[in-house]
Amino acid sequence: MNKVLITGASGQLGQAIYGLLKNNPKYELYLTSGHEIDDGIVKTLDITDKEAVETLILNITPNIIINCAAMTAVDLCESEEDRAYEINSLGPKYLADSAEKVGAKLVHVSTDYVYDGQASEPYIEKAQTNPLSVYGRSKLLGENYVLESCPKSFVVRTAWLYGQGKNFVNTMLRLADEGKSIRVVSDQIGTPTSALELARAIVVIMDTDIYGIYHATCEGYTSWYEFALEIFKLAGKKVEVEAITSLDYPTPARRPMYSVLDNKRLRELHGYYMKDWKEALKEFFENLK
Numbered sequence: 290m291n292k293v294l295i296t297g298a299s300g301q302l303g304q305a306i307y308g309l310l311k312n313n314p315k316y317e318l319y320l321t322s323g324h325e326i327d328d329g330i331v332k333t334l335d336i337t338d339k340e341a342v343e344t345l346i347l348n349i350t351p352n353i354i355i356n357c358a359a360m361t362a363v364d365l366c367e368s369e370e371d372r373a374y375e376i377n378s379l380g381p382k383y384l385a386d387s388a389e390k391v392g393a394k395l396v397h398v399s400t401d402y403v404y405d406g407q408a409s410e411p412y413i414e415k416a417q418t419n420p421l422s423v424y425g426r427s428k429l430l431g432e433n434y435v436l437e438s439c440p441k442s443f444v445v446r447t448a449w450l451y452g453q454g455k456n457f458v459n460t461m462l463r464l465a466d467e468g469k470s471i472r473v474v475s476d477q478i479g480t481p482t483s484a485l486e487l488a489r490a491i492v493v494i495m496d497t498d499i500y501g502i503y504h505a506t507c508e509g510y511t512s513w514y515e516f517a518l519e520i521f522k523l524a525g526k527k528v529e530v531e532a533i534t535s536l537d538y539p540t541p542a543r544r545p546m547y548s549v550l551d552n553k554r555l556r557e558l559h560g561y562y563m564k565d566w567k568e569a570l571k572e573f574f575e576n577l578k
């Protein structure tokens with residue numbers, strides 16, 4: 290039996306992984322989240338509390354830890370820099386230190402925003418990083434801490450994630466329902482990735498001992514504008530969407546203009562392919578029915 294501890298279990302990815310593993314007798318699950326959830330299943334664990342992290346991990350002695358906890362509000366990270374580094378860098382370090390103590394594997398999730406978006410072809414795992422934002426820098430430091438502290442670690446970079454929770458898909462649907470005018474940037478290119486597809490890839494790699502950095506996004510690429518059009522098409526909503534540029538929509542955090550990731554190691558080391566982003570989005574809408 291594999292004991293699996295999931296941190297950030299109430300987030301989009303945490304919920305998707307729980308959904309995949311909950312009925313699998315091979316795994317005994319331990320779920321934690323940053324805030325208190327009174328459901329008798331999810332326990333509270335603030336990953337920035339070093340002592341609490343160590344106590345829980347020494348107590349459970351998990352075989353695998355999957356860290357889905359993060360401060361994901363990219364713009365908020367600019368104004369709350371200290372908190373961003375605590376959650377995205379130090380929290381993962383504490384998890385990695387404790388994982389190493391009990392000999393657990395650690396799956397740590399990271400982001401396409403570790404890149405500066407100046408590339409003209411998809412980034413492979415060893416491509417040069419150069420984050421443009423506090424979020425990206427704090428996540429990159431978290432990656433480095435994890436890789437340094439825990440020899441049995443997988444760092445899984447994903448992008449443009451959507452599942453159950455706050456995300457671009459749900460925001461678009463809400464704006465459409467409110468009858469708001471919708472303007473979406475068309476000059477940032479990346480790959481929408483469903484939390485379910487990412488969860489499936491994580492489950493494949495976590496049972497192996499091929500450690501290191503992975504890229505795990507759906508296949509293909511698009512702009513936020515085209516992504517919005519596809520969402521409305523699949524949701525059967527007739528709305529006008531105006532394509533704008535990043536200059537028309539200034540945000541506190543700078544974002545990469547091109548952050549397409551190449552899942553090279555997933556393909557070459559595991560023979561694993563993730564779905565095309567449009568297929569995964571279709572599946573997401575089918576699962577809502």
Ligand SMILES: NC(=O)c1ccc[n+]([C@@H]2O[C@H](COP(=O)([O-])OP(=O)(O)OC[C@H]3O[C@@H](n4cnc5c(N)ncnc54)[C@H](OP(=O)(O)O)[C@@H]3O)[C@@H](O)[C@H]2O)c1
Nearest residue numbers: 297299300301302323324335336358359361398400449450
């Ligand atoms: N969302 C994206 O578009 C995107 C893109 C690329 C990469 N990623 C990465 O993918 C991973 C999963 O993202 P997601 O979208 O599933 O995130 P999410 O939905 O925002 O969930 C984040 C989770 O982290 C928990 N959390 C926050 N602070 C915590 C703390 N101090 N201690 C413990 N838990 C804490 C939250 O729980 P509470 O609310 O209870 O604190 C929540 O369960 C993250 O590593 C993120 O950086 C996300």
